[in-house]
Structures are given as structure tokens and as C-alpha cells.
Amino acid sequence: MITHTARPLKVVLYEGNGALPLPPEARLKVLTALLDKGYAVSRVTPTSVTPTSSDDHTLLLLGTFPQRQAPALEDVTGRIQIETRDITDLDPETVVALVDKTRGDKPMNEPGKWKPWFPVIDYSRCTNCMQCLSFCLFDVYGVSDENKIQVQNNDNCKTNCPACSRVCPEVAIMFPKYQAGPINGDDVSAADHGREKMKVDISSLLGGDIYSALKDRSAAAKSRFSKERSPDKALDERKKCLTKLVSDGFIPMDVLASLPSPDEILRKAEVAKARAAAALAAQPSQQPAS
Amino acid sequence: MPEAPVLLYCRCAYAQVVPSGVKNAVLAQLCDSGTSFETVSDLCEMAAHRDPRLQQLSQCGHLRIAACYPRAVTGLFHQAGAPLPEGTEILNMRSQTAEDITQQMLRPAGAATPTPAPVAAQD
Numbered sequence: 001m002i003t004h005t006a007r008p009l010k011v012v013l014y015e016g017n018g019a020l021p022l023p024p025e026a027r028l029k030v031l032t033a034l035l036d037k038g039y040a041v042s043r044v045t046p047t048s049v050t051p052t053s054s055d056d057h058t059l060l061l062l063g064t065f066p067q068r069q070a071p072a073l074e075d076v077t078g079r080i081q082i083e084t085r086d087i088t089d090l091d092p093e094t095v096v097a098l099v100d101k102t103r104g105d106k107p108m109n110e111p112g113k114w115k116p117w118f119p120v121i122d123y124s125r126c127t128n129c130m131q132c133l134s135f136c137l138f139d140v141y142g143v144s145d146e147n148k149i150q151v152q153n154n155d156n157c158k159t160n161c162p163a164c165s166r167v168c169p170e171v172a173i174m175f176p177k178y179q180a181g182p183i184n185g186d187d188v189s190a191a192d193h194g195r196e197k198m199k200v201d202i203s204s205l206l207g208g209d210i211y212s213a214l215k216d217r218s219a220a221a222k223s224r225f226s227k228e229r230s231p232d233k234a235l236d237e238r239k240k241c242l243t244k245l246v247s248d249g250f251i252p253m254d255v256l257a258s259l260p261s262p263d264e265i266l267r268k269a270e271v272a273k274a275r276a277a278a279a280l281a282a283q284p285s286q287q288p289a290s
Numbered sequence: 291m292p293e294a295p296v297l298l299y300c301r302c303a304y305a306q307v308v309p310s311g312v313k314n315a316v317l318a319q320l321c322d323s324g325t326s327f328e329t330v331s332d333l334c335e336m337a338a339h340r341d342p343r344l345q346q347l348s349q350c351g352h353l354r355i356a357a358c359y360p361r362a363v364t365g366l367f368h369q370a371g372a373p374l375p376e377g378t379e380i381l382n383m384r385s386q387t388a389e390d391i392t393q394q395m396l397r398p399a400g401a402a403t404p405t406p407a408p409v410a411a412q413d
Contacts, residue, residue, distance in 0.1 A: 043326055045325060111331060116337070121368075176363075184358075
């Protein structure tokens with residue numbers, strides 16, 4: 001889950017002028033420990049300049065300084081607060097604790113507590129067909145002012161669910177944290193392309209268009225309910241219907257568990273279809289993708 | 291004289307999809323090289339947050355990135371509103387060996403790109 005959008009501070013492992021080089025083993029261990037804690041770190045030697053973002057309000061310089069005396073530094077523009085710390089002979093855990101202390105109570109995401117899982121669009125392949133927008137029930141996708149498909153609410157995406165990438169006919173949707181290609185961003189082979197084209201037909205698993213199938217089932221269920229109101233039976237049927245998708249490996253179980261109610265699915269599907277249709281209608285007329 | 295590239299290393303710390311043997315070896319060799327470089331904990335996490343540092347990195351001229359599949363890395367920067375400039379070199383720690391990656395990361399600006407070899411299991 002996303003907890004913040006700002007960077008707490010930028011860490012620089014400083015080995016430039018006025019500092020001594022760190023022992024090689026210590027350098028690697030400190031860098032690794034800071035990265036694994038979630039910090040971004042620049043290693044600076046006498047020959048380089050480190051890019052600083054306008055978002056970096058605090059710069060923390062770590063180095064081994066003569067007489068263990070970290071120099072006082074000031075940003076001439078006054079926009080960045082520069083802190084310096086001497087880390088001579090400190091073990092990596094102590095260095096991380098020192099950085100944590102400098103960060104204070106500013107929030108920061110940490111590896112292991114959240115998996116960055118969201119679709120990434122390969123615009124070199126995307127034909128703006130809007131199938132992903134139409135398919136996703138969690139409002140992850142939207143359209144730009146220019147009616148171009150966009151990932152707009154990536155924190156709505158369900159962790160480990162790559163279902164939208166499977167309905168993309170052009171193999172243009174990637175999940176970089178996925179294990180296998182081409183969903184992970186690996187090159188798309190002709191075989192992949194053919195397979196993905198076929199996968200557009202996953203809705204046939206439910207006997208045609210997935211939304212109309214759900215709608216039919218809902219209508220049938222409603223008619224049955226009038227005769228035999230049985231919420232348990234209805235839930236069981238819904239589960240059977242959707243677990244077919246799970247058994248075929250298309251949607252993880254926990255995503256299914258978080259799906260909205262059948263009525264809400266129908267409402268969302270109608271909304272998504274309308275948005276996709278509106279975006280398609282607003283596009284300048286073009287040849288369909290071959 | 292060609293401009294020296296900015297080197298960027300992604301730790302991919304938020305998921306275990308990059309072989310740890312490769313990413314550890316690449317970091318170790320960058321550390322031993324005596325050169326300056328940038329490291330980030332996880333490019334995906336930064337892209338998810340539209341981190342302004344991605345903008346800064348994409349604007350710093352010639353960039354060499356050791357991370358993941360080039361298609362994914364390009365898409366992440368694009369999605370974060372920081373499209374990578376043409377000529378950015380992306381090396382894939384999921385499919386290349388640490389030696390290939392380090393060799394390409396550390397080669398002098400303007401030197402020809404060696405042909406990458408497929409990765410052997412190093413994890």
C-alpha cells in the first residue's frame with residue numbers, strides 16, 4: 001500500500017575531496033544496507049557530480065573524514081539542508097540507524113512492507129483499443145485529455161493479478177515484478193503475440209462476453225430469487241462462475257475475494273464500457289491495427 | 291570527447307525477481323571501480339510514486355541503467371512522466387551476467403557496446 005509520495009532525504013556516500021575513501025568491504029556493506037532499507041544513495045568520488053532533485057530538501061553526506069570531523073556544509077541557494085556525518089569504523093547497522101535518526105519521523109516506504117504492483121504500458125505497442133479499461137473492475141485505467149489510455153490509479157491494482165495484461169491483444173501491458181515473460185517486460189516474440197491474441201477470448205470461458213455473461217447470470221439469479229431466495233446458493237454460483245477464471249490461472253484467488261458484488265460488477269462494467277466507448281469514439285478515425 | 295554517462299543501479303529491493311547473485315556482484319564491482327554512481331532501492335516503487343528523482347535522472351544527459359528488462363524500465367520512466375532520452379542504455383540484471391553488465395556499465399563513453407551473453411543461474 002502506498003503510504004507517502006515524498007522523499008524523506010537523499011543519502012550521499014561521499015568519497016570526494018576532503019574525505020578519505022571507505023574500505024572496500026565497508027563501502028559495499030553500507031551501500032547494500034541502505035538500499036535494502038529503501039534509501040536512494042549516491043556514491044560520489046572526486047570525478048563526478050550527483051544529480052539532485054528539486055524534491056530533495058535534505059541531503060545527508062556520509063563519509064570518513066580526517067580526524068573523524070565531518071565538515072559543516074551549506075547550500076549556497078539555501079534550498080537544501082545539508083547534513084554531514086562521519087562514519088569512520090561504523091558498522092552498517094549503525095550507519096543505517098544514523099540515517100534513520102536523521103530522517104526522523106518523516107514517512108518512508110520500506111522494502112518488504114509493500115510490493116509495487118501495477119500495470120506499465122508499453123506505448124510502442126499499445127493501439128489504444130481500451131480493452132484494459134473495459135476489463136479492469138478496479139478503476140486502475142483511465143484516459144488522458146487526449147483520449148489516450150493511462151494508468152491513473154495504480155494503487156487500486158490487486159497485487160499479483162496480471163489479468164489485464166492477458167486481455168491486451170498487443171502484449172503492451174507489463175508488470176515488471178511478474179516472474180515470466182513477456183508480462184515482466186521481456187521481449188515479445190511472434191508466438192507470444194499469437195498467444196495473447198488468443199487470450200482475448202478468455203471471456204468465452206463464460207460463454208461469450210464476460211460482462212453479458214455476468215449480466216445474464218445476474219438476471220437468471222434474480223428470477224430464481226423471486227422463486228427461491230437463497231443468497232448462499234447465489235454466492236456459491238458466483239464463486240463457481242469466477243473460479244473458472246482462477247483455475248485457468250487468469251486471476252489470483254485473493255483478487256477474486258476482493259471483487260465487488262455482482263450488482264456492483266455490472267454497474268462498474270457498464271461504466272467502464274461507456275468510458276472506453278466514449279474514448280474510442282473521441283479518437284480521430286484510424287485504420288484498425290493489423 | 292563524449293559526455294561521461296551517469297550510472298544508475300536499481301536494487302529491486304521490493305521483490306525477489308532479480309537474481310541476488312547478479313545484483314550483488316554488479317553492485318560490488320561498481321563499488322570497486324572507483325567511479326561515481328547513483329543507486330535506487332527500487333525503480334518500480336519510485337515510478338509508482340511519480341518520484342521527482344526520476345525526472346532528474348532522465349534529464350541528466352547520457353544514462354546507463356543496470357536494472358531489469360529494457361521495455362519495463364522505459365515504461366516505468368514514461369509512466370512516471372520522465373521519459374528516457376534516446377541513447378539511454380539499459381542493462382538487464384534478470385537476463386545478463388554480472389560480468390557483462392559491469393563491463394558495459396564501466397566502459398568509457400563512446401566505446402562500442404559488447405554483445406551481451408545470456409545469464410547463467412547465479413542465485
